[in-house]
Amino acid sequence: MSLIGLVILSQYACTSSNxxxxxxxxxxxxxxCHENIPDRFSTSGANTAESSIExxxxxxxxxxxxxxxxGEFTRGxxxxxxxxxxxxxxxxxxxxxxxxxxxxTNAQFAAFVAATGYVxxxxxxxxxxxxxxxxxxxxxxxxxxxxxxxxxTFRSPNQPVPLNNAAQWWEWTPGANWRMPQGPGSSIExxxxxxxxxxxxxxxxxYAKWAGKRLPTEAEWEYAAKGGLEDKSFPxxxxxxxxxxxxxxxxxxxxxxxxxxxDGFQGLAPVKSFExxxxxxxxxxxxxxxxxxDWYREDYYERITDEVAINPxxxxxxxxxxxxxxxKKVVKGGSFLCNVSYCEGYRVSGKMKSSADTGLEHTGFRCxxxx
Numbered sequence: 001m002s003l004i005g006l007v008i009l010s011q012y013a014c015t016s017s018n019x020x021x022x023x024x025x026x027x028x029x030x031x032x033c034h035e036n037i038p039d040r041f042s043t044s045g046a047n048t049a050e051s052s053i054e055x056x057x058x059x060x061x062x063x064x065x066x067x068x069x070x071g072e073f074t075r076g077x078x079x080x081x082x083x084x085x086x087x088x089x090x091x092x093x094x095x096x097x098x099x100x101x102x103x104x105t106n107a108q109f110a111a112f113v114a115a116t117g118y119v120x121x122x123x124x125x126x127x128x129x130x131x132x133x134x135x136x137x138x139x140x141x142x143x144x145x146x147x148x149x150x151x152x153t154f155r156s157p158n159q160p161v162p163l164n165n166a167a168q169w170w171e172w173t174p175g176a177n178w179r180m181p182q183g184p185g186s187s188i189e190x191x192x193x194x195x196x197x198x199x200x201x202x203x204x205x206x207y208a209k210w211a212g213k214r215l216p217t218e219a220e221w222e223y224a225a226k227g228g229l230e231d232k233s234f235p236x237x238x239x240x241x242x243x244x245x246x247x248x249x250x251x252x253x254x255x256x257x258x259x260x261x262x263d264g265f266q267g268l269a270p271v272k273s274f275e276x277x278x279x280x281x282x283x284x285x286x287x288x289x290x291x292x293x294d295w296y297r298e299d300y301y302e303r304i305t306d307e308v309a310i311n312p313x314x315x316x317x318x319x320x321x322x323x324x325x326x327x328k329k330v331v332k333g334g335s336f337l338c339n340v341s342y343c344e345g346y347r348v349s350g351k352m353k354s355s356a357d358t359g360l361e362h363t364g365f366r367c368x369x370x371x
Contacts, residue, residue, distance in 0.1 A: 053116055053118065053206045053209045053210050054209075054210075055209050055210075055212060056210060056211065056212035058212070059212075060098075060211070060212040060213060060369045060371060061211075061212075062098050062369070064100060064101055064102070065098040065099060065100055065101060065369070066098065066099055066100075066101050066279055066280050066281060067096065067097075067098055068096060068097055068098070068099055068220075068223070068224050068279060069096050070093070070094050070095040070096040070097070071093065071094070071223070072091060072092070072093040072308060073091075073092060073093075073094075073222075073223050073226060073230060074089050074090070074091060074092075074230060074231060075089065075090055075091070075092040075219060075222055075223075075301075075309070075312075075349070076088060076089035076090055076301055076349050077089055077347070077349040078231045078233075078349070079233050079238075079347075081233070081344060081347065082349060084298055084299070085296075085297075085298045085299075085300070085301070085351060086301070086349045086350065086351065087301060087302075088301060088302070089349075090301060090304055090309065091307065091308040091309065092219050092223075092308065092309040092310075092312055093308050093309070093310050093311070094217075094219050094220050094223050094311055095311055095370070097216075097220055097368050097369065097370050098368060098369040098370075099216065099220070099224050099281065099366065099367075099368045099369075100366040100367050100368070101276070101280060101281055101282060102195075102271035102272060102281075102282045102283065102366065103195035103196075103271055103282075103283055103287065103288055103290060103364045103365065103366050104195065104196055104204075104207065104364060104365055104366055104367065105192060105193050105194060105195060105196060105271060106178070106188045106191055106192050106193070106194055106195075106196050107192035107193065108196070109178060109196040109199070109207060110192075112206075112207050112210050112211070115210070116206075116210060118203075118206055118207075118210075120177060120178055120198065120199060120200065120203045120359065121200040121202060121203060121357055121359060122149065122150070122151035122176065122177040122178070122198045122199075122200070122359050123149050123177045124149055125147060125148060125149050126147055126148075126149075126150075128141055128142075128147055131147075133325075148174045148175075149174065149175065149177070150172050150173055150174040150175065150176055151172075151173060151176040151177055151198045151359055151360065151361070152170045152171065152172060152173070152176075152358075152359075152360045152361065153170070153171050153173040153176050153181070153182055153183060153360075153361045154169055154170065154171075154256075154267075154337060154361050154362065155169055155170075155171045156169065156256055156257055156258070156259075157169060157256060157257055158257070159257065160254065160257055161256070161257075163255070163342055168256075169256040170360075176198060176361070177198050177359075178196050178197060178198045178199060178359075181197055181198060181268075181361055182361070191268075191270070193270045193271055193272075194268050194269070194270050194271070195268060195271060195283070195287060195288045195364040196364055197268070197288060197359070197360070197361050197362065197363060197364050198359040198360065198361060198363075199291075199359050199363070199364060199365065200356060200357050200358055200359040201215075201291050201329045201354070201355075201356035201357075201358075202356055202357060203359065204291045204365040207365075207367070208365075208367045211367060212369070213367035213368060213369045214293065214367065214368060214369065214370075215291055215292055215293040215365060215367065215368070216292055216293065216366070216367075216368040217292060217293050217294055217311075217312065217313055217314060218292045218293075218294040218312075218314055218330045218332065218351070219309070219311070219312045220368055221290065221292050221332050221333075222332065222348055222349065224279060224281055224284065225277065225281070225284040225285070225332070225333065225348045226277075226278075226348055227276075227277030227278030227279045227281065227284070228278040228279060229278060232348070233347045233348065233349075234247070234248075234285055234346065234347060234348060235247075235277035235278075235281075235284045235285050235348060236275070236277065236285075241285075241286075241346070242262070242263075246262065246263035246264070246274065247274055247275060247285065248263075248274055248283070248285040248286030248287070248334070248346055249263055249265050249268070249269040249273065249274065249283070249286040249287040249336045250263065250285075250286045250334065250335075250336060250337075250338045250339060250346060251336065251337055251338060251339040251342075252339070253339075255337070255339040255341060255342045255343075256337070256342075265336065267336055268287065268288065268336060269283075269287055269336070271283060271287075273287075274286075283333070284333055284348075285333060285334055285346035285347075285348075286333070286334050286335060286336060286338060286346045287333075287335060287336055287364075288333070288335050288336070288362055288363055288364035289331040289332070289333055289334065289335045289345070289352060289354075289360075289362055289363045289364070290331060290332050290333045290363075290364060290365050290366055291329060291331055291363070291364075291365040292314075292329065292330045292331065292332055293313075293314070293329075294313070294314025294315070294329065294330045295314050295315050295316070295317055295318040295327065295328070295329060295330070296315075296318050296319075296320060296328040296329060296330045296351075296353035297315040297317070297318060297319045297320075298319070298320065298321060299319075300314065300315045303315070314330065318353075320353055326355050327355065327356065328353040328354055328355050328356075329353065329354060329355075329356050330351050330352075330353060331351065331352045331353065331354055331363060332350070332351055332352075333345070333346060333350075334346030334347075334350060335362035335363070336362060337362050
């Protein structure tokens with residue numbers, strides 16, 4: 001079950017003891033940040049919202065982008081912290097490409113919306129007919145006030161909680177979207193240079209299409225994140241994130257209760273707040289997870305037979321054994337919620353997965369171009 005289904009059930013469960021039992025059972029199925037990422041409503045069909053966006057005829061602007069010379073590299077985990085979906089490490093080769101030096105910002109996304117009138121998935125009312133496909137048969141329809149435009153926001157519990165229950169720090173917040181990241185009353189005013197969040201994969205694809213760009217493959221993203229280094233855990237090497245002054249925006253303290261903000265930030269940080277990697281790219285670790293174009297399969301690397309994978313595009317389909325019916329995309333880079341004790345997803349080989357219709361407070365993107 002997706003987390004959004006769980007949240008809707010929990011909001012509605014007060015009227016039914018049987019539903020409450022279902023919620024408690026399903027809570028145990030939600031694993032930590034290493035194993036799962038919340039979904040909006042996990043529909044199996046692709047969203048076609050981006051189809052109305054016309055591709056830009058004009059030449060692609062490379063302003064704010066960095067050219068990455070192609071090459072061969074080791075993809076996957078080369079340390080002892082790799083999970084199954086990072087193994088085995090193998091050789092890959094990518095052609096040269098342009099990549100945004102930062103995550104797409106609120107200002108950039110606002111320009112796209114102003115030019116196209118685009119409405120993100122988080123700003124649309126969810127479809128109950130799609131949601132109920134993820135719920136136990138016979139689940140009654142929640143009240144209409146539950147089925148409203150909303151998105152998932154982070155809320156710190158007031159006491160320590162088990163880390164296998166993400167529903168205790170993710171909240172279904174009506175009115176939360178890229179303009180109001182924490183819900184009604186919040187704003188991006190004065191935060192134009194912060195990464196845009198609450199964008200689903202479909203929203204990111206729509207932006208990229210308008211800009212004449214595309215989302216990076218997982219291989220391109222990882223190659224760029226390495227910054228020219230090989231066999232290193234992080235974009236800056238193998239040193240812990242805090243050794244020479246914080247190198248990335250992550251969580252310090254007891255997750256998810258207390259963030260000490262020793263890196264100078266609680267929550268998101270403006271782009272370019274930390275040192276770039278060897279290629280001049282910012283926030284390739286921490287701040288926000290970043291969408292890639294690849295489908296997610298836990299066993300994808302195990303299926304690769306080529307001695308060197310040339311311009312790998314990822315698997316042809318998605319399969320997540322935890323949610324077999326929910327197609328998911330790969331996200332990379334970790335976020336401000338990552339913590340060594342809970343989620344070290346800011347390693348260059350680390351990854352997560354999320355359904356394409358899901359936007360969250362800690363997920364953004366950057367674009368690439370081959371021309």
